[in-house]
Amino acid sequence: MHLEQIDMFDLAFNNASIGMAIVSLEGRFMKANHALCDMIGYTECDLLSLDYQHITHPDDLEESILHIQQLLDRQISSFHIEKRYIGKLGEVIWMLLTVSLVLDKSGKPLFFFLNFKI
Secondary structure, three states: OOHHHOOOHHHHHOOOOOOOEEEEOOOEEEOOOOOHHHHHHOOHHHHHHHEEEEEEOOOHHHHHHHHHHHHHOOOOOOOEEEEEOOOOOEEEEEEEEEEEEOOOOOOOEEEEEEEEEE
């Protein structure tokens, strides 16, 4: 197989040792890698039916929404935060989260790119 035949992003995304996700501007999961699914206990199919608010600990939701709005308003280009998530079995999981807003060539927001570390 030639290197140009391999979708390098997809290969890196799916085999990364850190959790990664692509989230729509509305907050819905569009893609999640295996590492994230292992960390939080949801399958990718589960996550694709949810939004980030559903798995965010209620006490951390307001701060998350504030940072997301700052990204959309272009006040910041990314943010890093330690926050709690609710795993599939109801357990609280602390993670370090980094979120970036991905733009198209004209500067229009496309989606959020999230990195998760325990």
